[in-house]
Amino acid sequence: MLTVYNATSQDWNDVKIFLNTYYRVVTPKIAAGSQFKAPLDVFVEAYGRRFEFARTQIRALQLTATLPGGQPLVLDKAFQVGGLAGALGGKK
Secondary structure, three states, X not given: OXXXXXXXXXXXXXXXXXXXXXXEEEEEEEOOOOEEEEOHHHOEXXXXXXXXXXXXXXXXXXXXXXXXXOOEEEXXXXXXXXXXXXXXXXXX
16 A cells, blocks of 8 residues: 655645556545555556556655646655665665
């Protein structure tokens, strides 16, 4: 389950949430001070395949929206590098 909490004082409109760049879910609005919840298996890519959370690691998460004044909002979740690459400072 993915939970997005809008802790700001502004509504977020035309919200798109992307998992691993290819899978997305959309919602018309996340009101100020409210939250939006979506099971991971509702994320769908362009060819209609659903995100398989039991088989796929989440490597990227991005939220795009429009603020009430028309300004764009883009939020990217930073993930830690795991395994040996994270421990030894390998390629990212």
